[in-house]
Amino acid sequence: EPEVTQTPSHQVTQMGQEVILRCVPISNHLYFYWYRQILGQKVEFLVSFYNNEISEKSEIFDDQFSVERPDGSNFTLKIRSTKLEDSAMYFCASRDPVEDILYGYTFGSGTRLTVV
Amino acid sequence: SQELEQSPQSLIVQEGKNLTINCTSSKTLYGLYWYKQKYGEGLIFLMMLQKGGEEKSHEKITAKLDEKKQQSSLHITASQPSHAGIYLCGADSRGSNYKLTFGKGTLLTVNP
Numbered sequence: 523e524p525e526v527t528q529t530p531s532h533q534v535t536q537m538g539q540e541v542i543l544r545c546v547p548i549s550n551h552l553y554f555y556w557y558r559q560i561l562g563q564k565v566e567f568l569v570s571f572y573n574n575e576i577s578e579k580s581e582i583f584d585d586q587f588s589v590e591r592p593d594g595s596n597f598t599l600k601i602r603s604t605k606l607e608d609s610a611m612y613f614c615a616s617r618d619p620v621e622d623i624l625y626g627y628t629f630g631s632g633t634r635l636t637v638v
Numbered sequence: 639s640q641e642l643e644q645s646p647q648s649l650i651v652q653e654g655k656n657l658t659i660n661c662t663s664s665k666t667l668y669g670l671y672w673y674k675q676k677y678g679e680g681l682i683f684l685m686m687l688q689k690g691g692e693e694k695s696h697e698k699i700t701a702k703l704d705e706k707k708q709q710s711s712l713h714i715t716a717s718q719p720s721h722a723g724i725y726l727c728g729a730d731s732r733g734s735n736y737k738l739t740f741g742k743g744t745l746l747t748v749n750p
Contacts, residue, residue: 555737565681565726565740578735613680619736626671626683627728627738634678 524548528614528630535604535637543599543633545614554597555615555627556589558582565613571597604637611635640665640729642741650747656715659744661727663708669730670710671738672701676723684712684725714746722748 527546535541547554556568569579569589576589588600597616601608611632618625641664651657661670672684685694690705698715714721724745728738 553736564742565728567737567739570735570737572735578737611678615738617736622669623686623688626673626686628683629673629681631680 523625524628526614526616526628526630528612528633530633531631532634533636535635537606537637538603541601541604541635543601543612543614543635545597545599545630546595547597547614547616548618548628549595551616551618551628553617553619554589554591555617556599557613557615557629558610559613559632560610568599568612601635604635606637609635609637640731640739642727642729642739644725644727644741644744646744647742648745648747650749651717653718653748653750654716656713657717657746658714659712659725659746661710661712661741663729665708665729667703667705667708667710667729670701670703671728671730672710672712673726673728674723675726675743681726717746717748719748719750722746 529544554571557565559565567580569583570577586602590598611634613632614630615627617627643662645660670687673681675681685701687703693702700713703710724743726740726743728740731737
């Protein structure tokens with residue numbers, strides 16, 4: 523079964539530093555997403571991406587955040603100047619609407635970001 | 639925006655017992671997804687329901703969609719320790735963009 527791959531699995535960073543979280547979505551998927559989950563809280567939508575542009579973003583996704591699909595396989599989330607409250611598990615997901623019934627939105631294993 | 643209410647928030651059952659988790663939406667449900675999450679890990683897709691009255695099963699897990707009540711239920715028969723985890727329901731938003739909105743989850747503990 524195809525997988526969404528996220529790297530790194532853990533990242534510790536100093537407050538104010540930039541971080542880039544990386545994702546390799548499933549190759550034939552066209553819809554990409556980033557979600558985050560603060561410890562003990564629910565999984566929250568950050569941004570969706572389709573046809574090389576952002577299709578929707580949440581209130582959380584402010585100017586400190588950006589996404590990019592630099593080549594045909596990677597999908598990245600950049601946080602420009604990290605804050606303590608950015609500490610969370612970040613999940614990448616991809617989707618093929620035709621396969622929704624079989625696989626749903628396919629999530630990666632996540633990157634645990636700790637800002638110190 | 640769409641809100642999903644899951645109940646109960648947590649559940650402790652003895653191995654072999656049946657259990658039900660509910661998910662109620664504040665808006666019309668177009669697609670309802672069930673996921674399982676182990677603590678600190680990714681989301682594993684269980685099943686997706688689209689039509690009112692639809693019922694799906696995977697091994698000992700059955701999910702139903704009641705479109706009129708804007709509700710879905712997940713039922714586990716003869717629970718096992720391997721069923722332990724956090725169960726999340728997610729609803730597909732419709733309109734110009736698609737995204738999943740999740741409930742807060744139900745933490746299931748199965749005691750041997």
